Amino acid sequence: MSVGDRAIRRVSTGAVAKPFGAVGGFYALALDTLVSTPQRPFAWREFLLQTWFVARVSILPTVMLAIPFAVLMVFTFNAMLMEFGAADYTGAGAALGIVTQVGPMVTVSVVAGAGATAMCADLGARTIREELDAMRVMGINPIQALVVPRVLAATVVALLLVSVVVLVGLTAAFVFSVFAQHVTAGSFVATLTVLIGRTDVVITLVKSALFGLSAGLIACYKGTSVGGGPAGVGTAVNETVVYSFVALFVINVIATAIGVKVTL
Amino acid sequence: MSIGLPSKRAPRTRRVVQGWVTGWNRVGNQAQFYFTTLGSVADAVVRYRVETLRLVAQMSLGTGTLAVIGGTIAIVGFLNISTGALPGILGYNQFADMGIDALTGFGSALFNVRLVAPLTAAWGMSATIGAGATAQLGAMRINEEIDALEVMGIRSIAYLSSTRVVAGVFVVIPLYCVAVLMAFLSARVVTTAMYGQSTGVYDHYFNTFLIPTNIIWSFVLAISMTVVIMLVHTYYGFTASGGPAGVGEAVGRSVRTSLVVSSCVVVLVSLALYGQSGNFHVGG
Numbered sequence: 001m002s003v004g005d006r007a008i009r010r011v012s013t014g015a016v017a018k019p020f021g022a023v024g025g026f027y028a029l030a031l032d033t034l035v036s037t038p039q040r041p042f043a044w045r046e047f048l049l050q051t052w053f054v055a056r057v058s059i060l061p062t063v064m065l066a067i068p069f070a071v072l073m074v075f076t077f078n079a080m081l082m083e084f085g086a087a088d089y090t091g092a093g094a095a096l097g098i099v100t101q102v103g104p105m106v107t108v109s110v111v112a113g114a115g116a117t118a119m120c121a122d123l124g125a126r127t128i129r130e131e132l133d134a135m136r137v138m139g140i141n142p143i144q145a146l147v148v149p150r151v152l153a154a155t156v157v158a159l160l161l162v163s164v165v166v167l168v169g170l171t172a173a174f175v176f177s178v179f180a181q182h183v184t185a186g187s188f189v190a191t192l193t194v195l196i197g198r199t200d201v202v203i204t205l206v207k208s209a210l211f212g213l214s215a216g217l218i219a220c221y222k223g224t225s226v227g228g229g230p231a232g233v234g235t236a237v238n239e240t241v242v243y244s245f246v247a248l249f250v251i252n253v254i255a256t257a258i259g260v261k262v263t264l
Numbered sequence: 265m266s267i268g269l270p271s272k273r274a275p276r277t278r279r280v281v282q283g284w285v286t287g288w289n290r291v292g293n294q295a296q297f298y299f300t301t302l303g304s305v306a307d308a309v310v311r312y313r314v315e316t317l318r319l320v321a322q323m324s325l326g327t328g329t330l331a332v333i334g335g336t337i338a339i340v341g342f343l344n345i346s347t348g349a350l351p352g353i354l355g356y357n358q359f360a361d362m363g364i365d366a367l368t369g370f371g372s373a374l375f376n377v378r379l380v381a382p383l384t385a386a387w388g389m390s391a392t393i394g395a396g397a398t399a400q401l402g403a404m405r406i407n408e409e410i411d412a413l414e415v416m417g418i419r420s421i422a423y424l425s426s427t428r429v430v431a432g433v434f435v436v437i438p439l440y441c442v443a444v445l446m447a448f449l450s451a452r453v454v455t456t457a458m459y460g461q462s463t464g465v466y467d468h469y470f471n472t473f474l475i476p477t478n479i480i481w482s483f484v485l486a487i488s489m490t491v492v493i494m495l496v497h498t499y500y501g502f503t504a505s506g507g508p509a510g511v512g513e514a515v516g517r518s519v520r521t522s523l524v525v526s527s528c529v530v531v532l533v534s535l536a537l538y539g540q541s542g543n544f545h546v547g548g
Contacts, residue, residue, distance in 0.1 A: 057520070064524040068531040069383075075534065076379050096358065101350060109387060113519040121512020128508055195358065233508040234399025237515040241391040242339060249346035249384075256350060260357045 022225075029143070029221045033151055036144040043149045050153035054115035055160070062110045062161050063168050069106055070169035071176045073097040078181050090183045091191035094173040099196050100259065102169055103204050105252065107162040108211035111154055112244040116219035119150050120240040123223025124233040132224065147224070151216035158212025159205060166204070203259040210251055215244040297421070297502065298495050304422035305430055312427050319431035323393045324439070336435070340388035341442045347384045348447030351375040352454035356461070368461060369470030372451035377444070377478050378534065382485045385443040386526040389436065389490060390519055394497035397428050398518040401501025402511035410502070425498040432494040433487055440486040444479065481537045488533055489526045496522040 077093035123146065126132055132142045170192070177183040222240045226232050308316060325335035355371030401424060404410050413420045452470070456463045500518035504511050 057516075061520045061524055065527055068524075068527040072379060072383075072527075072531045072534060075531075075538075076375060079538070080374060096354070100354065109523060110520070113391075113523055114516060117516030117519055118513060121509050121516060124512055125507065125509035195361075229403075229508065234403050234511040234515055235396075237512040238392075238395040238399045241395050241515075241519055245387060245391050246339065246342060249343050253346045253349050253353070256353050260353060 025225060026217070026221045029147070029224070030217050032143045033147050033217065033220070036141065036148050037152070039144060043145050046145065047149035047153055050119075050150050051156055053118070054111065054153050054157040057114045057118060058110045058157060058161055059164070061114055062106060062165055065106045065110060066102070066165045066168040067172045069102045070094070070098055070172040073102060074173040074176055075181075078177060078183070082181075087181075087183050088187040089191050089194070090173075090177045090181075091188040092194040092196075094170065094177070094188075095192045095194075095196045098169040098173060099166055099200055099204055100256065101252075103162045103166045104207045104211060105248075106165045106169075107158050107208050108215060108248050109245070111158045111161065111212050112215040112219075112248065113241060115154055115157065116215045116240055116244055117237050119154070119216070120219040120223040120237050121233060123147075123150075123220060124226035124236045127224055127226045128229060128233065142224070147220045150220055151213060154216030154219070155209050155212040158208045158215070162204060162208040199262060200259065203255070203262065207252070207255045207259075210255070211248050214247050214251065218244045218247060293503075294499055297425075297499050300421050301425045301429060301495060301498065304419065304426040307419065307422040308426035308430050312423050315423060316427045316430050316434075319427055320434050323396075323431055323435045336388070336392040337439055337442055339392050340385055340439055341446045343384050343388045344381060344443040344446040345450040347380050348372075348376055348450040349454045351380060352451040352459075355451075356455050356459050365459075365461065366465050367469055368451075368455045368459075369466040369468070370473040372448060372455070373470050373474040376447040376451060377474070377482050378538070381440070381444045381447045382482055382489070382530050383527065384447070385436075385440055385486055386489050386493065386530060387523065388443070389432075389439070390493050390497070390522040390526060393432060393435065394493045394522055395515050395519055397494065398497045398501035398504070398515045399511060401425075401498060402504030402514045405502060405504045406507060406511055421502075425495075425502065428498050429491060429494045432490045436486050436490040437483070440483060443486075444482070484537065485530060485533050489529045492529050493522045493526050496525055 074090065074094050074097075077097065078087065078090055081087050081089055081093060123132075126146075132146075135142045135145065174185070174188055177188055178185045219240050222236045222243070226236045228235075324337055351371045352368060355375070356365055356368045359365045359367050359371065401410070404424070410420050410424070413423060448470075452463075452466060455461050456466050497518045500514045500521070504514035506513070
């Protein structure tokens, strides 16, 4: 075997091919999910259960995360605005930060950190117990029965949670600015809509839905491709968190740049 | 603990009280674990030096598939590239709206140091190092390796948990350097290369408003949140139960908790460091 052959073999089986294989597998799963979504029968029961589950594990962390984020954001904004003598515009800054950034980011980090990890753990445990293979043998498509409802549940919950985050965040920002930093309550409320309008809110909703979709897909891909016992499930969950954070941050930058182009 | 039979007298009250007691005990257990871990840090450094060094190497470059894409440092750097661009994108456009787009550099100097870099680094740490620690320790607990350590006379909390806290603090310093640099770089590239502001203007305002002590304070922030993140994640790994799915759930719960706790730490430490007024001066 020549050196070139060996190099090719190393490329095709080793560390170089593995990530490409993973990307291909993920793409295949995403495509399968897309194709299976309109197919009947739709797994309504699983969908409702998953939606309820994701919402239940996410709502408290969401609120707990929205409050410190909003406070920190307003704190930094106010430091700047007060220096300019523009403390009246606190509301505008808070709305800008919370609606365009904090809302989607907090929602999605919770959906990825709380919902997607649990989904991945659940699917991963089923995979290593060979339950998915058993379903295939019985003629049930696991993508249609398990993956589609989970992905849709993550999307729907992300869409719903972002409004909670925005409301909680704005309330926390109001309380912090008015009571801790002595901003006039009236001017805070009056300037809320100076920079942020209906388009921004729609973009935020779209962004969150996209985030939920990708977190759900990543969780399901990682969960269905687990190998190697309990440690494998733990690693898969860990990778789910890492990959979904990376994907979300990238989507966020692109969506923000597009959103800025649309609104200005 | 509780008995299996349903109680006959005031079942609802009893259940509520039992819930409180369980929660209270859980808080106590966590506090005990955290104090034991912190108390054993000296042990970890003195007696388990090799293990600590091994963990430092493992945490900075990652294991498994994470190592393929460059480990924790690459991931945190990458996350910061994408979030560091936000002050550039939002700042440039909003400032341009008011006709003061020259101040984008100032936006990067303020928001990246105080807000974006610490929070992004916290999330990156919790997702990579933290969740990895929970997964490892959880698998050890499920396979009864932790019990085996105890039987062999090794102090398991010091050996597994304290070493990870120490290693985390060692790793976070270069990690956070990368994070801050990436955030600055990406804000600068977005503003000057994509939006076409001249580099001289950007650098002037950036250098004018970058306060060196703020960066040092943000390192304090990074170290304190690392300690908290590692404590939370090792606790959840240590107490994992319920087979393979249990390990996965523990990882999920630990990520959730550490996101909330680290954000609270960032807020409280920021308020403590910068004071209520924000300690920020434009006019000198």
